[in-house]
Amino acid sequence: MRGLHVATQRKRLPPLNTIAAFEASARLMSFTRAAEELHLSQGAVSRQIQVLEERMGVPLFNRRHKEIQLTRAGLIFQQAIAQSLNSIRRAVTMIETLDTSTVTIAASNAMASFWLMPAIIDFRSQYPDIDIRVLASNSPVDPWQEPVDLAIRYGDGHWPNLTKVKLFEEEIFPVCAASYQREHNIESIQDLLKCELIELDSGISEFNSWDVWFERTGFQPGVLHKNITVSNYDLVYRAACSGKGVALAWAYGIPHDARETLLVRPLDISIKTGLFEYIIYAENEELSAPARTFLEWLIDFAKRSLWT
Template sequence: MHRRRKLPPLTALTAFEAAARLASFTKAADELGVTQAAVSRQIHLLEQQFGFPLFIRLHRKIELTEKGMTLSAAAGDAFDLIAGSVAEILRDGHKDELTISATVAFSHFWLLPRISEFSRQHPQINLRIVTQDKTPNIESGELDVAIRFGSGMWADGQAELLFEEEVFPVCSPDYAKGAAQIMTPDNLTGHPLIANDVDDPTWIGWTEWLAAFSVKAPRKTLGFRCSFYTEAIYAALNGQGIALGWRLLVGDLLAQNRLVRVSEAAVKTRNAYFVILPKRTRHPKAAGLFLSWLKSKSDLPSMAN
């Protein structure tokens, strides 16, 4: 006979995992729908059972102890695995549903204009596209496929290279006609430069782009700053100035002559677009069909099955 696994109480472990992940008893209580005192009590029971502290209680925050960090990593992985398995089981009766995660810019400028082609090829697949710039954990069980820009080194999934990228300045044809000839990066600093706010360190802004050509960005530019990249591109489309065009994202707009390049200068990014799959061994058939379609749109070698 197999001995019963020696596991701590699931209620206490759930409270601990949430508090460790959120670094707050209060936030864990909000997520679990209980009181802060209840979360604190469950964690205290765990610590009594183990005989050592899991958290260091500071004045306004908590920090995991070394043993707490070990348990947090194990609990997080276990809960992600359970969530993924449950989602997979529930999907067994809905195998033709596919949930895709992508950033706002990628979804808006590349995926949505093309996704109807995939739907025509596979009309039996119901698509759900989750669009957000915050990177969701693909092992949560809520996603089948994610498309991300970065180094490809993510702990929560299997990454496969999809598209490489380069960045160059673009503007509307009308703005280009009214401006003096722009050929080199140092000419750009006298024009309105459209920028956007971003927290992603992999994203290239005007300061980084100009620095690649040994040009210092002016402290005050004639342009303005937007909240999102999509807004920056629409500002450029409306003749507001010059924005940085990411080849994959503005390719359609260039082909339609709604945007034009103002310089041959370009910066090839160190990062690229990757398609991400959960680490679970079984994936919906629809995910494989979507990956094959994505790869058919890429100029990179096809991915092995």
């Protein structure tokens, strides 16, 4: 009986040519224009739609003089087909890159700019035959849904159906220009209250905030006066390098060539948030040889790149 049930379910799938006729007609809202796109006669498209409606037992279009409109059932079917076509397009894109030397990795804008790009430059000097494509986005990227081999994601690691590799734990500390440290004689956490504080207001993490940072250190500063508030980490970095004040930085978020030259750590005080940056990829999916090489290299690079 189980085999009979499966066969019945398969039989209920409408003929693919009727689905193609429906998709074109629903997208173009015209049987005539659908026929032109499919290189069929208008009558042939109308018949295919009729066969589909008879097969499904409901009308999919309301037919009016020289125009058509989707019924409720037609709208449901159109949405399902659109989702299926998007999945097919993503699959085609991923399949086309399976046997190439290109590795695609996704990361947040700040991570891509301040950590990943220096890593890629170093990697390419050793592996010039492996091309790296970066997808920079502050929206979390799902390797199951997007055509990426790897992604760097920030958080607690509680994400199903993904393989997760820890890169580094989040550690945050103050930084400023060396000249600013000398001018303000920063020797204790209390001295920060006399400084211009540069605040990152990105909405990505609560730990961007000076209020939260002071709280996590156990220091009670009272009301803070933040002189500069910006919306992305690049502006924070530029303001700090220009001697405009003290900023919060991440142990992996300052380029090597800026450490102790453009920026210094005025205090040996930091907090660890318990959150991590992970490299993730689709669980049970076999990585290509170039992607595996790049992954292993990034793990090693992460160990060498923290500002401690």
